[in-house]
Amino acid sequence: MIDFTTLAFDHAPIGIVLSEDRVIKRCNATFATMLGYRAEDIQGQSFRMFYGSDEEYQRIREVGIAALKRNQDYSDERLLRHCNGDNIWCRFRAHSLTPDAPLARIILSYALISDSAQPITLSKRERQVLGLMNQGMTSKEIARDLTLSPRTIEDVRARLIKRFGVRRSADLLGRMTELG
CATH class of the missing domain: 1.10.10.10 (Winged helix-like DNA-binding domain superfamily/Winged helix DNA-binding domain)
Known part of the structure; x- marks a missing residue:
């Protein structure tokens, strides 16, 4: 029997990650590929590998925490480090499953901005x-x-x-x- 949930997760057209305490527990191939890896190579790894410095990694931790603690989703645009050292620009969204400790278990999605068909926003x-x-x-x-x-x-x-x-x-x- 086909497990449609797994099928949808594995083949979603955006990067999806389940993280616990900033460690990748599971990610789909889309996420891994956009950063130049295979999913099995980054599962179990810290998100630190996608940031240029420890300072940047610590600073980005605080971004969106307040919204997640209020049980709200958080989104922004951010740079992540590709395995080749280049930075890629992503649209990031987060939903915590544990609002009291937002980073304990969190679902994240990533979409390359250059690939997204976002509506044009004009003032x-x-x-x-x-x-x-x-x-x-x-x-x-x-x-x-x-x-x-x-x-x-x-x-x-x-x-x-x-x-x-x-x-x-x-x-x-x-x-x-x-x-x-």
């Missing part, structure tokens, strides 16, 4: 500027319409161009269309 100002750019307005026209300085509009436009890795405003609008 109100960024949405306004993009909307008016899409109508063909210049920075001066947008500034007048929003009662802002043209320099402010240029700054918003430049940040968006850099954020989405394009060279020109037209490319930015094209990228927004591609992303929905």
Whole structure:
């Protein structure tokens, strides 16, 4: 008979770890592979191996503890050290099974940020500027319409161009269309 729970854990498209006191008790292949290991090689190991220094390892311990003690999930984005020494950027989520001692038994998930299809989050100002750019307005026209300085509009436009890795405003609008 197929054990669907094990099947789902082992083949989930995100990294999943069961940890006790910051030691990996069980992890799926997705987690191990994203860090350059085989699951059996890191089970029983401390999470220390994924941080650049003891100080970083100790500092990251305190992150999110308060939320976990209140029986809430915690999430952030963090760097982990790949086996080749490179750092990878991950979206991290944690759910403690023992809120009184949050790290005693905890379920963790990791997703590579470059692989995640997260919705685009734009500030109100960024949405306004993009909307008016899409109508063909210049920075001066947008500034007048929003009662802002043209320099402010240029700054918003430049940040968006850099954020989405394009060279020109037209490319930015094209990228927004591609992303929905």
